[in-house]
Amino acid sequence: MTDTNQPANDKYSLRSVGRALDVLVALGRDNAKGMTVAEIAEAIGVSKSTAFSLLQTLIAHGFVADSRIGGSRQYRLGTVLIHLGDQAASNIAISQTAMPVLHQLMEATGMTARLAILDEGYAVAIARVDAPGIFKLAPSLGRRELPHCSAVGKSLLAHIPQERVATLLSRIGLPRRTDRTITEPAKLIEDLALIAWRGYSVDDEEDNIGVLCVGAAIYERGGEAIAALSVTTLKLERGDIELAKLGATVRAHADRISQMIGGPTHAALKQGGGSR
């Protein structure tokens, strides 16, 4: 499915290290129930003894936790990763300042609010505040999401140079997720222009059926979009949604964060600097 077996992507890649990281990724996929040595060996394509050595090393450093259940062992992600993940998230300076605004946005809209950045062309959520209610968004912090069919992704794409957009899209493509997904580059470019103009993006069932997201970009001092804010809701839970009003709300909150870090609001950016 995923291209796990990259044949030495870079020539300075260390095989055993790469395999150890593969183990972590594999455990991240099947984290719920834990995995056995044999399953891990199978998953990353090495012998049992090699998988065993990798696991021993990972355990010794706290990256993997093991629990014996009878004769068999279950391996799962260790707590050190919680720490590193927390550090990596707080690393991204914006998440500190944005957190209170995320709360406000959630309370203003009653929807789950998320903060995301662009990482290697993908949209990656780095913080979230859940709306109250039965339906919770799956735990998806830090996961790479397709940029062309998510509100945060489109808001970020709308504010970077066209040629970079083209490069990213040619690399990632525009995979179809639902029958509303924009799969034509020209159509997407059109949508991005609209987003850049009005200051908010809409993902209406383009990524997941029944799910609506509205996003807006956050600008740093230079006017570049470095992050995006979004709200997510199940359309079932909301009768009629006034998109223009919701868009303005999200944009206003994004503007607030932009100003906190010394950047321009969307309106100011449209007035002054070129879109470049």
Place this chain on the structure above:
Amino acid sequence: MTDTNQPANDKYSLRSVGRALDVLVALGRDNAKGMTVAEIAEAIGVSKSTAFSLLQTLIAHGFVADSRIGGSRQYRLGTVLIHLGDQAASNIAISQTAMPVLHQLMEATGMTARLAILDEGYAVAIARVDAPGIFKLAPSLGRRELPHCSAVGKSLLAHIPQERVATLLSRIGLPRRTDRTITEPAKLIEDLALIAWRGYSVDDEEDNIGVLCVGAAIYERGGEAIAALSVTTLKLERGDIELAKLGATVRAHADRISQMIGGPTHAALKQGGGSR
């Protein structure tokens, strides 16, 4: 300072893998500003070229992100770690159920609420809800904390067999953190007995000067303590704290979680099952 250079803790440890993990840990320490190749090489005790190879591998897998600033590069933790950390945390089943109660506890007390488990004898926070206010607790999710001088740690120690406590303490020791830290095993055992009896623990400046924590254990079906809840506050911010009342509040919230997962309340446990 820390024992990073463990000389092949287990004999099945892979050197390059261990070094790669050391890189991640090192980046986790100095995450704010990022590190250069030379700094990393220095930190983990390898040559520049080796550090370079390790970093290339980590980057190829998204575990490390790099940003060039002029001729120099800054390496920092990558977003994949945010994902793995999120998975590792949600792995621990309790964190799902406990989250709403953490919110309630924070609102009931106005203090930062945390959920922690025992990992290799150390207390490790896996979730938290911050209190509003200027002073925020440092981002400390997933970090190993000394069990003998934290509220969550003591609550957990109070409900495991004495011999295991002895084993853990002999391994970890009772390092002094402040002049109120309990450093005598006998004194700690005494405190643990009290905690088991009344159902809540108090850390009054035993770990950090000026900081007060109150914790209570969460019990699973079998009656074993699998996690602990706590509130943390700066004593400066609160005039007088009624410990008995606060302790009862924390205990009540912990009991609620215990019941949600089919376990006994503290009162029920004291009545029925032996302390074993």
Place this chain on the structure above:
DNA sequence: TCTAGTTGTTCTGTTATACAGAACTTCATT
């Protein structure tokens, strides 16, 4: 209780790999 079939763990020889150091390349600063 014995047997068969799991699992995880240890051992071993060989190959390929990870390593340090030196050479080379960018940049920034004087």
Place this chain on the structure above:
DNA sequence: AATGAAGTTCTGTATAACAGAACAACTAGA
């Protein structure tokens, strides 16, 4: 320009990582 300090590439060699097989621990079935 020239110096220095970073990152990057190259290369030979020691050794570490690997697969496979043997072994041990445990489970389930007869």
